[in-house]
Amino acid sequence: MSFKKTALRGLAIAAAGSLALTACGSDGGSSDGGNVTLKFTWWGGDERASRYEQAIDLFEDQNPGIKVQTSFAAFPDYWTQRSTDATSGELPDVFQMDASRLLEYAGSGLLLGFDDYAGNQLDTSQIDAELLSSGEANGELVAIPTGTNTLTLMYNPDLIEELGLEIPDWDYTWDEYFAFLSEVSAAGADHSPRVYGANDPTMVWWLFMQHLVQQGIEPFSETGELNFTEDDMREFIDSAASLRSPDNQIFPAERVEQLDPLGGFTNGEAVMEFHWDNFIHNYSHDLDSDNVQLMPVPSGADGQKHMFFKPTMQLSMGANTKHPEEAALLVDFLINSPEAGAIIGTDLGVPASAERLDALEIEPGSLNERVIEYQQKARDEGYMTATVPFQPEGFGAVETEYVEVLAKEFDFRQIDTDAFVQRWFSEAGNHLVR
Amino acid sequence: MSLTHEASRESANSTPARRPRNGRPPRRGAETRAGYAFLAPWLLGFITLTAGPMIASLYLSFTNFHPIRDWGWVGFDNFTRLFDDPRFMDSVQVTGLYAVVGTPIKLAAALGVAMLLNNRRRGQGTYRSLFYAPSLIGASVSIAIIWKAMFNDQGIVDEIGQFFGMKPGGWVGNPDMTLPMMILLAVWQFGAPMVIFLAGLKQIPNELYEAAEVDGAGPLRKFFRITLPMLSPVLFFNLVLETINSFQVFASAFIISGGKGGPANSTLFYTLYLYQRGFGQGQLGYAAAMAWLLVIVVGIITLIFFKTSKYWVHYGGETR
Numbered sequence: 001m002s003f004k005k006t007a008l009r010g011l012a013i014a015a016a017g018s019l020a021l022t023a024c025g026s027d028g029g030s031s032d033g034g035n036v037t038l039k040f041t042w043w044g045g046d047e048r049a050s051r052y053e054q055a056i057d058l059f060e061d062q063n064p065g066i067k068v069q070t071s072f073a074a075f076p077d078y079w080t081q082r083s084t085d086a087t088s089g090e091l092p093d094v095f096q097m098d099a100s101r102l103l104e105y106a107g108s109g110l111l112l113g114f115d116d117y118a119g120n121q122l123d124t125s126q127i128d129a130e131l132l133s134s135g136e137a138n139g140e141l142v143a144i145p146t147g148t149n150t151l152t153l154m155y156n157p158d159l160i161e162e163l164g165l166e167i168p169d170w171d172y173t174w175d176e177y178f179a180f181l182s183e184v185s186a187a188g189a190d191h192s193p194r195v196y197g198a199n200d201p202t203m204v205w206w207l208f209m210q211h212l213v214q215q216g217i218e219p220f221s222e223t224g225e226l227n228f229t230e231d232d233m234r235e236f237i238d239s240a241a242s243l244r245s246p247d248n249q250i251f252p253a254e255r256v257e258q259l260d261p262l263g264g265f266t267n268g269e270a271v272m273e274f275h276w277d278n279f280i281h282n283y284s285h286d287l288d289s290d291n292v293q294l295m296p297v298p299s300g301a302d303g304q305k306h307m308f309f310k311p312t313m314q315l316s317m318g319a320n321t322k323h324p325e326e327a328a329l330l331v332d333f334l335i336n337s338p339e340a341g342a343i344i345g346t347d348l349g350v351p352a353s354a355e356r357l358d359a360l361e362i363e364p365g366s367l368n369e370r371v372i373e374y375q376q377k378a379r380d381e382g383y384m385t386a387t388v389p390f391q392p393e394g395f396g397a398v399e400t401e402y403v404e405v406l407a408k409e410f411d412f413r414q415i416d417t418d419a420f421v422q423r424w425f426s427e428a429g430n431h432l433v434r
Numbered sequence: 435m436s437l438t439h440e441a442s443r444e445s446a447n448s449t450p451a452r453r454p455r456n457g458r459p460p461r462r463g464a465e466t467r468a469g470y471a472f473l474a475p476w477l478l479g480f481i482t483l484t485a486g487p488m489i490a491s492l493y494l495s496f497t498n499f500h501p502i503r504d505w506g507w508v509g510f511d512n513f514t515r516l517f518d519d520p521r522f523m524d525s526v527q528v529t530g531l532y533a534v535v536g537t538p539i540k541l542a543a544a545l546g547v548a549m550l551l552n553n554r555r556r557g558q559g560t561y562r563s564l565f566y567a568p569s570l571i572g573a574s575v576s577i578a579i580i581w582k583a584m585f586n587d588q589g590i591v592d593e594i595g596q597f598f599g600m601k602p603g604g605w606v607g608n609p610d611m612t613l614p615m616m617i618l619l620a621v622w623q624f625g626a627p628m629v630i631f632l633a634g635l636k637q638i639p640n641e642l643y644e645a646a647e648v649d650g651a652g653p654l655r656k657f658f659r660i661t662l663p664m665l666s667p668v669l670f671f672n673l674v675l676e677t678i679n680s681f682q683v684f685a686s687a688f689i690i691s692g693g694k695g696g697p698a699n700s701t702l703f704y705t706l707y708l709y710q711r712g713f714g715q716g717q718l719g720y721a722a723a724m725a726w727l728l729v730i731v732v733g734i735i736t737l738i739f740f741k742t743s744k745y746w747v748h749y750g751g752e753t754r
Contacts, residue, residue, distance in 0.1 A: 077693065080713045087501035087718075108502045254607035257697040258587040393503075397715055404694065405521070412609055412698035423520065430717070433503065 036326045037067045039092035042313065043078035047285040048347055055340040059333045066326050074261075076404060079396065086110050091318025093327040097143045099134060099311055099388070100396035104433075106137030107393060112317040113140040117328035123336055126353040134311040134388075143314035144331055147278070147349025150309050150375060150384070151210055153177075153295040154265065154283055155272040163187040163195065163271070167295070174298040177201070178243060184271050185249035196251040198272045199264060200244070202237045203407035205399045207274055207297070211236050213308065213386045214300025224392035224432045230421045237410075237417045244413075253411035262286055277371050278312060281347045284367055292367075294374040296383050305383040309375075312349030346371040397431035398424070495722035502716060512723035522724070524699040525707040528613065532703065533680040536617040541672055544624035548631035549661075562632070569625030578619075578689035582606060585615050606690070609700035616701060619686055627672040634668030635661070666747040674739050681732050684709070704728060 042052060049072050056068045073081060079101065085091045091110060105111050118124045118141065124132055127145065135143035160167055165187055168176045181197030188195025201207050212219045217228050243249045251264040264270030266286035275283070277294055284292045299305050315334060317327045334340055338359030341351055345368045351357045362369045378384055406424055409415045415423070495512055499505045516522050547565050551558065571577055585591045587604035596602050605611035642660050651659065662669070684705040687695070695702030695710070704724070712721030 076714065083501045083716045084713055104502055108504075110502065253697065254603060257607035258604055260692060400715070408694070408696055409698055414609075414698050431715075 035065055035067060036323050037069055038094060038323060038326055038330055039069050039071075040094045040330065041071045041073075041078070041081075041092045042096035043075045044072055044096075045074075045282045045286070047282045048072070051344050051347055055334065055337075055343045058337075058339055058343070059330060062333075063326075063329065066329070068330065076400065085318075089320050091320055093321040093323060094315060094317055094330050097135075097314040097316040098396065099314070100391045100399060102135070102143055102314070102316075103137055103391070103393045104396070105316070106140075106142045110319050111137075111142040112319045112321060112324055112327075113142055114144065114317070114328065114331075115141055117324065121325055121328035122332040126336055126355040128352070128354070131311060131352055135314050143316045144335055145311035145314050145352045146335060147312045147346070147352045148309040148375070149276040149278045149312045149349040150307055150378065151206060151274060151297050152277040152280075152374060153272055153274055153297065154280060155293055155295060156265065156268070156287070156289070156291070157293055158289065158291050159195065159268060159271050160184075163191065170295060172295075172298050173303075174239065174300075177298045178240060181243055182249050185247075188271075193269050196264060196270050197249065198251060198270050198274070199256070200240060200250045200407075200411060201274055202240045203403065203410060204274055205402040208233070208236055208402070209389050210297055210307070211300070213389060214302075214304070214306045219389045220392045220395070222390055222392065224394065226428065226432075230425055233421045233424065234417055237420060241417075253408070256411070276310070276312070276349075277374055278346055278349045280367050280371055281345065290367070292370075294370060296378050304385065305378075306386045307378060307383045308386040308388045309384060310388045311352075350375055392432060394428075394432040398428050401427045401431065491722045491725060494719050495726050497719045498717070499719040499722070500716045501718065505719065508719065512720045513727070515720065516723060516727065521699060521702065521707060525695070525702045525704045528700065528702055529681060529683075529704040531613060532617060532620075532683065533677055536620045537673070537676045537680050539617065540621045540624050540676060541627055541669070543621050544627035544672070545631050545665075545669075547624065548628045548635060551628075552632060552635045562629075565628060566625035569623045575685070575689055578686045581615070581619050581686070582690045585611075607697055609698040612690075612697065612700045616683075616687060616690070620680065620683065627676060630668055630672055631665070634665045638664045663748050667749055670739070670743050670747045674736055677735060677739070678732055681728065 040056070042048065044052075052072070053070065056070055060066065060068060072078075078096075082091065082095065082101075086105070086108075097105070097111075114122060114124070114135075122144070124141075124144065131145050131148065132141070135141055135145055137143075155167060157167070163184065165180075165183055168180050172180075184195065184197035188197075209219055212228055212232065215232070217232065219227055221227060240250075251270045255264065255269070259267050259269075263273065265273040266283055268287060273283075274297070280292055280294065284290055296305055297307060315331045317324060317331070321327050334344075336353045336356055338356055341353075341356035341360050344351075345360070350372055351360065360368065362372060401424060405427075406415070406420050410417075410420050496507060496509055497505055498508045498511070551562055551565065568577075583589055585605040587602070587607065589604055592602060592604040605615045638661065642664070643656055646656050646660060682705055683703050687701045687703045687706050688709070691697075691701045691706070693706070693710070693714075695706050705728075708721050708724045708728075711717045711724065
């Protein structure tokens with residue numbers, strides 16, 4: 001073959017290749033021969049992914065013209081990816097949204113409103129009106145809540161029994177909780193591997209929110225002003241000081257790094273951990289035990305718990321979607337379809353859709369039953385007295401600063417309470433939009 | 435010798451040199467056009483993928499650019515904020531330590547192995563490939579993951595350490611040990627400078643060593659009086675290159691710390707922090723300012739290397 005021929009062939013291949021690339025670039029979510037491809041992403045672990053994948057398969061079977069391309073990531077990475085998407089105007093057609101980011105995305109016109117589709121492709125009549133309004137921004141419905149969750153103390157009864165201890169009373173206080181952590185730490189010292197009570201509860205952002213609510217403080221105003229002071233935060237962090245010194249009775253930070261991506265609780269080395277109640281599925285899967293039980297949060301100074309329901313993962317459509325109708329159809333399926341509900345269970349919280357909740361067959365003793373019963377019991381005993389704290393623009397960023405940045409340095413004892421508080425307030429000035 | 439031989443034969447046989455080979459007069463314009471045509475793909479890439487983004491990032495470094503929110507001009511705010519930021523200082527310290535400690539060790543390892551491999555012996559090619567292999571695969575994600583597993587609790591390094599009486603628990607969760615671990619990972623990838631050193635060693639005339647031996651010089655003396663001075667241009671090249679590289683370390687730190695720079699900021703490399711600020715927190719203006727500061731600092735360090743090089747870098751045929 002002559003040189004000229006080779007060169008021509010090379011050029012032809014290169015040209016074809018670049019054409020194919022451009023085609024990919026512009027064709028990402030559009031049709032090929034009457035078919036529509038939707039992009040759908042969420043945050044979560046393997047357990048949630050397998051549930052979503054099963055539900056999506058079913059959706060594709062029922063809607064032959066629509067293909068769904070899925071992807072997922074852990075919570076912090078997920079938001080990194082979405083903000084990159086937003087910069088390039090390529091948000092997924094449907095993606096999981098969180099109340100902590102909702103105003104930021106909606107305020108910049110990055111979300112497509114559901115108003116044109118509600119009542120057509122999407123049935124919102126099954127969702128409680130107040131819960132549905134949590135997905136509104138500037139009077140427009142831009143996110144559909146999938147369910148509700150609330151804070152809980154997850155515990156491992158088998159491990160507690162193994163240590164010869166008894167869990168605190170259901171109606172316990174913060175002091176009783178801290179005393180119990182000390183007991184576990186003492187009893188677990190000779191256990192192999194060494195067992196601790198829990199992570200440092202004051203390093204959990206949402207427990208700080210819960211603490212403020214118990215003090216009668218609504219953390220943020222609707223204009224993004226802080227309703228709490230440096231002293232409030234300092235006092236909360238110092239409330240666990242006796243657990244840190246002279247002896248460390250908190251699950252050690254070094255071990256957290258070694259176990260990553262598992263945690264102390266999910267590796268069977270800590271007996272309890274605060275989280276949202278729907279995480280029981282993920283935690284039970286990681287711990288490889290069905291025996292994970294739920295307790296309410298400790299009571300505040302007035303003996304009341306002042307707990308609140310939080311709308312869990314919401315579903316939103318990117319404003320750049322080329323197939324809003326199909327996207328709305330997918331949201332409808334994930335929210336309302338009883339079959340999807342059977343697959344997803346309470347992994348996304350207790351289902352928002354009444355129809356789906358009714359259709360959910362709850363096996364006795366199952367994780368689903370435990371979550372629903374826990375919420376019911378908390379409601380019956382009058383624990384749910386507060387509304388979810390308002391989450392202004394920048395809420396997600398200040399939460400990240402608290403749990404991802406400062407808590408890590410604090411857990412390794414590199415900064416003290418004063419430095420923690422001072423740095424959080426200084427960063428909050430950069431993140432919150434006022 | 436064969437070259438001059440052939441050249442002389444050609445000059446004897448061919449027509450005068452001025453005349454083009456195919457007999458036609460040269461077409462200057464066409465040649466220039468062809469030159470530009472061949473240059474075009476690179477030029478296009480340079481303008482759209484390098485120069486353009488650089489100018490844009492310089493502009494953005496003076497704004498509070500955010501992918502989602504409104505943004506505007508803030509002047510030098512980003513640059514002044516940097517110096518009040520404790521995590522920025524942490525990242526400078528981590529990166530500085532990594533460069534200052536890691537680079538000399540890596541170069542020493544590369545030179546040492548290059549000298550061992552310089553002597554002719556059986557299986558020489560195999561040895562060279564084996565020592566070079568880590569550099570080929572070293573930057574990959576899989577190696578960073580394996581590295582993490584090796585140095586984690588109950589990993590092989592931990593087991594060996596315990597055998598020698600070290601405290602168990604691995605290096606990964608210990609903020610004092612993660613930077614040494616990262617330096618080891620970098621040093622292990624000494625293949626690229628090693629190959630360059632090997633090439634340099636081959637250039638040193640054997641006569642010098644023979645002469646030194648006749649004068650009774652020992653191995654140490656030969657190394658410091660002949661090998662090092664003769665290698666100084668190569669050493670200079672490697673030093674500049676590796677220093678710049680070490681300021682830009684990202685992938686391994688990102689994988690090993692899960693993108694967080696942990697534990698407790700001990701692997702918060704400059705580029706990792708830049709990434710966190712830019713893409714994690716959406717403060718792209720701030721990140722752009724960090725990037726430009728890095729360009730300036732690396733530029734200054736390189737300049738210092740070049741300025742001081744005349745005192746220690748010797749080129750062949752140079753007279754002082």
